[in-house]
Amino acid sequence: MERGTIQRMDNIAIVVDDLAAATAFFGALGLELEGEATVEGSAVDRLIGLEGVRSDIAMMRTPDGHGRLELTRYHTPEARAGDPHAPANTLGMHRVMFAVENMDDVIERLRPHGAELLGELVQYENSYRLCYLRGPAGILVALAEQLE
Missing domain, CATH: 3.10.180.10 (2,3-Dihydroxybiphenyl 1,2-Dioxygenase, domain 1)
Structure with missing residues (x-):
């Protein structure tokens, strides 16, 4: 088997x-x-x-x-409240990451939906632009734009 x-x-x-x-x-x-x-x-x-x-x-x-x-x-039953401002190092589900094109455009599209940068938009070496956003219900979303 x-x-x-x-x-x-x-x-x-x-x-x-x-x-x-x-x-x-x-x-x-x-x-x-x-x-x-x-x-x-x-x-x-x-x-x-x-x-x-x-x-x-x-x-x-x-x-x-x-x-x-x-x-x-x-x-x-009613959902149990978590901390919608929990930092990125909180135990449990950490974040969901998406590969994107045109990071600046994606961030601007999400701002009217309550998205806020958790830290800063950074460039990691010569390979990626990265950021963490906090979305609805405190969900952490990471975005990665590969540099050419």
């Missing part, structure tokens, strides 16, 4: 308090809305180990079609 193997990373789930704002933010970044749904019922409760789950999800797909983010807003 063949051992189980990973085929691909399917998605990363991020819990948000404002699904519309998070969807708009990642849409402005360039992800495409793949679909929306409400999930609930005993199978969902058993899957995630909570009772009375009812949540709305928006599945966002990267332009290359290989990566997806599942944005989740819990109605019940």
